[in-house]
Amino acid sequence: MTGKIEARLAELGITLPAAPAPAANYVPFVQSGQQLFVSGQISNSAEGLIKGKLGADMDVEEGALAARFCGLALIAQARAALGDLDRVKRVVKLVGFVNSTAEFIDQPKVVNGCSDLMVEVFGEAGRHARSAVSAASLPLGVAVEIEAIFEIE
Template sequence: MAKIEARLEELGITLPAAPAPAANYVPFVQSGNLLYVSGQISNGPDGLILGRLGASMDADEGATAARFCGLALIAQAKAALGDLDRVTRVVKLTGFVNCTPDFTEQPKVVNGCSDLMVEVFGDAGRHARAAVGAPSLPLGVGVEIEAIFEVE
Protein backbone atom coordinates (compact mmCIF):
# COMPACT_ATOMS: atom_id res chain seq x y z
CA MET A 1 0.00 0.00 0.00
CA ALA A 2 1.21 3.49 -0.80
CA LYS A 3 2.59 5.53 2.12
CA ILE A 4 -0.04 8.30 2.09
CA GLU A 5 -2.92 5.85 1.53
CA ALA A 6 -1.66 3.88 4.55
CA ARG A 7 -1.47 7.10 6.57
CA LEU A 8 -5.07 7.97 5.65
CA GLU A 9 -6.19 4.49 6.72
CA GLU A 10 -4.23 4.79 9.99
CA LEU A 11 -5.97 8.11 10.69
CA GLY A 12 -9.38 6.61 9.86
CA ILE A 13 -9.84 9.05 6.98
CA THR A 14 -11.86 8.12 3.91
CA LEU A 15 -11.53 10.62 1.10
CA PRO A 16 -14.72 11.80 -0.60
CA ALA A 17 -15.09 11.50 -4.35
CA ALA A 18 -13.36 14.41 -6.06
CA PRO A 19 -16.13 17.00 -6.56
CA ALA A 20 -17.05 17.99 -10.11
CA PRO A 21 -16.62 21.66 -11.04
CA ALA A 22 -19.70 23.80 -10.43
CA ALA A 23 -19.01 26.23 -13.30
CA ASN A 24 -16.72 26.79 -16.31
CA TYR A 25 -13.36 25.75 -14.83
CA VAL A 26 -11.32 22.61 -14.25
CA PRO A 27 -10.79 21.14 -10.78
CA PHE A 28 -6.99 21.10 -11.13
CA VAL A 29 -4.16 22.07 -13.45
CA GLN A 30 -0.64 20.72 -13.38
CA SER A 31 2.10 23.03 -14.65
CA GLY A 32 5.58 21.57 -14.36
CA ASN A 33 5.98 20.20 -10.86
CA LEU A 34 3.13 22.25 -9.39
CA LEU A 35 -0.46 21.07 -9.07
CA TYR A 36 -2.99 23.86 -8.63
CA VAL A 37 -6.30 22.70 -7.14
CA SER A 38 -9.31 24.96 -7.58
CA GLY A 39 -11.14 26.20 -4.51
CA GLN A 40 -13.03 23.47 -2.70
CA ILE A 41 -16.08 24.45 -0.71
CA SER A 42 -17.14 23.14 2.69
CA ASN A 43 -19.11 20.01 1.91
CA GLY A 44 -19.53 17.44 4.65
CA PRO A 45 -21.08 13.97 4.65
CA ASP A 46 -24.53 15.51 5.15
CA GLY A 47 -24.15 18.09 2.38
CA LEU A 48 -22.95 21.66 2.12
CA ILE A 49 -21.86 23.33 5.35
CA LEU A 50 -23.65 26.65 5.06
CA GLY A 51 -23.32 29.66 7.27
CA ARG A 52 -21.49 32.80 8.16
CA LEU A 53 -18.72 32.90 10.74
CA GLY A 54 -19.52 35.38 13.47
CA ALA A 55 -23.26 34.95 12.87
CA SER A 56 -24.57 31.39 12.44
CA MET A 57 -21.21 29.60 12.86
CA ASP A 58 -18.39 29.85 15.40
CA ALA A 59 -14.67 29.35 14.75
CA ASP A 60 -14.71 25.68 15.80
CA GLU A 61 -17.55 24.93 13.38
CA GLY A 62 -15.64 26.83 10.72
CA ALA A 63 -12.51 24.76 11.38
CA THR A 64 -14.57 21.60 10.85
CA ALA A 65 -15.86 23.04 7.57
CA ALA A 66 -12.27 23.86 6.56
CA ARG A 67 -11.21 20.28 7.30
CA PHE A 68 -13.83 19.08 4.80
CA CYS A 69 -12.37 21.52 2.26
CA GLY A 70 -9.00 19.91 2.92
CA LEU A 71 -10.39 16.41 2.34
CA ALA A 72 -11.77 17.58 -1.02
CA LEU A 73 -8.38 19.16 -1.90
CA ILE A 74 -6.62 15.86 -1.19
CA ALA A 75 -9.28 13.98 -3.18
CA GLN A 76 -8.67 16.31 -6.15
CA ALA A 77 -4.91 15.75 -5.85
CA LYS A 78 -5.50 12.01 -5.91
CA ALA A 79 -7.75 12.35 -8.97
CA ALA A 80 -5.07 14.42 -10.72
CA LEU A 81 -2.08 12.28 -9.80
CA GLY A 82 -3.46 8.80 -9.22
CA ASP A 83 -0.99 8.35 -6.36
CA LEU A 84 -0.80 10.72 -3.39
CA ASP A 85 2.81 9.64 -2.80
CA ARG A 86 3.62 11.90 -5.77
CA VAL A 87 2.89 14.91 -3.53
CA THR A 88 6.27 16.11 -2.27
CA ARG A 89 5.04 19.28 -0.56
CA VAL A 90 1.91 21.25 0.21
CA VAL A 91 3.18 24.62 -0.99
CA LYS A 92 0.32 26.99 -0.22
CA LEU A 93 -3.28 27.15 0.91
CA THR A 94 -5.53 30.15 0.38
CA GLY A 95 -8.60 30.07 2.59
CA PHE A 96 -11.69 32.22 2.23
CA VAL A 97 -14.01 32.50 5.22
CA ASN A 98 -17.60 33.72 4.83
CA CYS A 99 -17.82 36.02 7.83
CA THR A 100 -19.25 39.13 9.43
CA PRO A 101 -17.14 42.31 9.22
CA ASP A 102 -16.11 42.06 12.88
CA PHE A 103 -15.05 38.37 12.76
CA THR A 104 -11.27 38.10 13.17
CA GLU A 105 -10.61 34.39 13.67
CA GLN A 106 -10.04 33.47 10.02
CA PRO A 107 -6.65 31.88 10.87
CA LYS A 108 -8.28 29.60 13.47
CA VAL A 109 -10.90 28.55 10.91
CA VAL A 110 -8.39 27.75 8.15
CA ASN A 111 -6.31 25.77 10.68
CA GLY A 112 -8.90 23.02 10.20
CA CYS A 113 -7.42 22.46 6.73
CA SER A 114 -3.81 23.25 7.67
CA ASP A 115 -3.86 20.74 10.53
CA LEU A 116 -5.23 18.06 8.19
CA MET A 117 -2.42 18.63 5.67
CA VAL A 118 0.20 18.11 8.39
CA GLU A 119 -1.64 15.04 9.75
CA VAL A 120 -1.68 13.44 6.30
CA PHE A 121 1.61 14.59 4.73
CA GLY A 122 3.76 15.14 7.83
CA ASP A 123 6.43 17.84 7.48
CA ALA A 124 5.72 17.98 3.73
CA GLY A 125 2.25 19.23 4.71
CA ARG A 126 3.62 22.44 6.28
CA HIS A 127 2.80 25.28 3.93
CA ALA A 128 2.55 28.98 3.29
CA ARG A 129 -0.99 30.30 3.72
CA ALA A 130 -3.49 33.11 3.53
CA ALA A 131 -6.74 33.23 5.54
CA VAL A 132 -9.08 35.89 4.19
CA GLY A 133 -12.51 37.07 5.29
CA ALA A 134 -15.18 37.39 2.59
CA PRO A 135 -18.68 38.89 2.73
CA SER A 136 -20.12 35.83 0.94
CA LEU A 137 -19.01 32.60 -0.72
CA PRO A 138 -20.55 30.40 -3.43
CA LEU A 139 -23.83 28.73 -2.46
CA GLY A 140 -23.61 30.31 1.01
CA VAL A 141 -20.91 27.95 2.28
CA GLY A 142 -18.83 28.90 5.30
CA VAL A 143 -15.38 28.16 3.85
CA GLU A 144 -13.59 27.74 0.51
CA ILE A 145 -9.93 26.78 0.19
CA GLU A 146 -7.60 26.36 -2.78
CA ALA A 147 -4.19 24.67 -2.80
CA ILE A 148 -0.88 24.41 -4.57
CA PHE A 149 0.99 21.12 -4.26
CA GLU A 150 4.54 20.32 -5.40
CA VAL A 151 4.57 16.94 -7.15
CA GLU A 152 7.01 14.56 -8.72
Protein backbone atom coordinates in the same frame (compact mmCIF):
# COMPACT_ATOMS: atom_id res chain seq x y z
CA MET B 1 0.50 -2.18 -2.66
CA THR B 2 -0.89 0.80 -0.75
CA GLY B 3 1.20 3.95 -0.82
CA LYS B 4 2.59 5.72 2.22
CA ILE B 5 -0.01 8.49 2.20
CA GLU B 6 -2.93 6.11 1.62
CA ALA B 7 -1.66 4.06 4.57
CA ARG B 8 -1.45 7.22 6.66
CA LEU B 9 -5.05 8.11 5.76
CA ALA B 10 -6.16 4.63 6.83
CA GLU B 11 -4.19 4.93 10.08
CA LEU B 12 -5.96 8.23 10.79
CA GLY B 13 -9.34 6.68 9.95
CA ILE B 14 -9.84 9.12 7.09
CA THR B 15 -11.86 8.16 4.02
CA LEU B 16 -11.55 10.68 1.24
CA PRO B 17 -14.68 11.77 -0.60
CA ALA B 18 -14.95 11.43 -4.35
CA ALA B 19 -13.24 14.36 -6.04
CA PRO B 20 -16.01 16.94 -6.56
CA ALA B 21 -16.91 17.88 -10.14
CA PRO B 22 -16.57 21.55 -11.11
CA ALA B 23 -19.71 23.62 -10.60
CA ALA B 24 -18.99 26.08 -13.44
CA ASN B 25 -16.68 26.70 -16.41
CA TYR B 26 -13.33 25.66 -14.91
CA VAL B 27 -11.29 22.53 -14.28
CA PRO B 28 -10.75 21.08 -10.80
CA PHE B 29 -6.97 21.06 -11.13
CA VAL B 30 -4.13 22.02 -13.46
CA GLN B 31 -0.63 20.60 -13.48
CA SER B 32 2.08 22.99 -14.60
CA GLY B 33 5.58 21.60 -14.39
CA GLN B 34 6.15 20.27 -10.90
CA GLN B 35 3.16 22.08 -9.41
CA LEU B 36 -0.45 21.02 -9.08
CA PHE B 37 -2.96 23.84 -8.68
CA VAL B 38 -6.25 22.69 -7.16
CA SER B 39 -9.29 24.93 -7.62
CA GLY B 40 -11.12 26.19 -4.57
CA GLN B 41 -13.00 23.44 -2.74
CA ILE B 42 -16.08 24.45 -0.78
CA SER B 43 -17.16 23.16 2.62
CA ASN B 44 -19.18 20.05 1.91
CA SER B 45 -19.70 16.93 4.03
CA ALA B 46 -21.49 13.64 3.40
CA GLU B 47 -24.61 15.37 4.77
CA GLY B 48 -24.36 18.20 2.24
CA LEU B 49 -23.07 21.73 2.00
CA ILE B 50 -21.80 23.33 5.20
CA LYS B 51 -23.38 26.76 5.02
CA GLY B 52 -23.13 29.70 7.37
CA LYS B 53 -21.41 32.91 8.29
CA LEU B 54 -18.68 32.95 10.91
CA GLY B 55 -19.43 35.52 13.56
CA ALA B 56 -23.17 35.28 12.94
CA ASP B 57 -24.47 31.72 12.95
CA MET B 58 -21.24 29.67 13.18
CA ASP B 59 -18.44 29.57 15.73
CA VAL B 60 -14.72 28.98 15.17
CA GLU B 61 -14.91 25.24 15.90
CA GLU B 62 -17.72 24.75 13.36
CA GLY B 63 -15.75 26.80 10.84
CA ALA B 64 -12.58 24.78 11.43
CA LEU B 65 -14.55 21.57 10.79
CA ALA B 66 -15.89 23.10 7.56
CA ALA B 67 -12.30 23.94 6.57
CA ARG B 68 -11.24 20.36 7.31
CA PHE B 69 -13.86 19.15 4.83
CA CYS B 70 -12.36 21.54 2.26
CA GLY B 71 -8.99 19.93 2.95
CA LEU B 72 -10.39 16.45 2.40
CA ALA B 73 -11.72 17.58 -0.98
CA LEU B 74 -8.34 19.15 -1.86
CA ILE B 75 -6.57 15.86 -1.13
CA ALA B 76 -9.23 13.96 -3.10
CA GLN B 77 -8.62 16.27 -6.08
CA ALA B 78 -4.85 15.71 -5.78
CA ARG B 79 -5.42 11.94 -5.81
CA ALA B 80 -7.69 12.28 -8.87
CA ALA B 81 -5.03 14.35 -10.65
CA LEU B 82 -2.01 12.26 -9.72
CA GLY B 83 -3.35 8.75 -9.15
CA ASP B 84 -0.90 8.34 -6.28
CA LEU B 85 -0.73 10.72 -3.31
CA ASP B 86 2.89 9.68 -2.74
CA ARG B 87 3.67 11.97 -5.70
CA VAL B 88 2.94 14.96 -3.46
CA LYS B 89 6.34 16.30 -2.38
CA ARG B 90 4.97 19.26 -0.46
CA VAL B 91 1.89 21.31 0.23
CA VAL B 92 3.19 24.67 -0.97
CA LYS B 93 0.32 27.04 -0.26
CA LEU B 94 -3.29 27.22 0.86
CA VAL B 95 -5.57 30.19 0.27
CA GLY B 96 -8.63 30.12 2.52
CA PHE B 97 -11.75 32.23 2.20
CA VAL B 98 -14.04 32.44 5.23
CA ASN B 99 -17.64 33.63 4.90
CA SER B 100 -17.69 35.98 7.88
CA THR B 101 -19.09 39.13 9.36
CA ALA B 102 -17.09 42.36 9.21
CA GLU B 103 -16.36 42.03 12.96
CA PHE B 104 -15.09 38.43 12.82
CA ILE B 105 -11.29 38.31 13.17
CA ASP B 106 -10.48 34.61 13.60
CA GLN B 107 -10.19 33.57 9.94
CA PRO B 108 -6.75 32.01 10.63
CA LYS B 109 -8.24 29.79 13.37
CA VAL B 110 -10.93 28.63 10.95
CA VAL B 111 -8.48 27.81 8.14
CA ASN B 112 -6.36 25.89 10.67
CA GLY B 113 -8.92 23.10 10.21
CA CYS B 114 -7.45 22.52 6.75
CA SER B 115 -3.84 23.34 7.67
CA ASP B 116 -3.87 20.87 10.56
CA LEU B 117 -5.25 18.16 8.26
CA MET B 118 -2.43 18.71 5.75
CA VAL B 119 0.18 18.24 8.47
CA GLU B 120 -1.64 15.17 9.87
CA VAL B 121 -1.68 13.54 6.44
CA PHE B 122 1.60 14.68 4.84
CA GLY B 123 3.76 15.27 7.94
CA GLU B 124 6.45 17.94 7.55
CA ALA B 125 5.70 18.08 3.81
CA GLY B 126 2.24 19.32 4.79
CA ARG B 127 3.57 22.55 6.32
CA HIS B 128 2.78 25.37 3.93
CA ALA B 129 2.51 29.08 3.26
CA ARG B 130 -1.04 30.36 3.67
CA SER B 131 -3.54 33.16 3.41
CA ALA B 132 -6.77 33.25 5.42
CA VAL B 133 -9.13 36.03 4.39
CA SER B 134 -12.68 37.13 5.04
CA ALA B 135 -15.35 37.12 2.36
CA ALA B 136 -18.73 38.84 2.55
CA SER B 137 -20.25 35.75 0.92
CA LEU B 138 -19.15 32.54 -0.79
CA PRO B 139 -20.69 30.37 -3.52
CA LEU B 140 -23.92 28.63 -2.50
CA GLY B 141 -23.70 30.24 0.93
CA VAL B 142 -20.93 27.91 2.14
CA ALA B 143 -18.87 28.78 5.18
CA VAL B 144 -15.40 28.15 3.74
CA GLU B 145 -13.60 27.74 0.40
CA ILE B 146 -9.92 26.77 0.13
CA GLU B 147 -7.58 26.35 -2.84
CA ALA B 148 -4.16 24.69 -2.84
CA ILE B 149 -0.83 24.46 -4.61
CA PHE B 150 1.12 21.20 -4.29
CA GLU B 151 4.68 20.46 -5.38
CA ILE B 152 4.70 17.08 -7.09
CA GLU B 153 7.11 14.46 -8.39
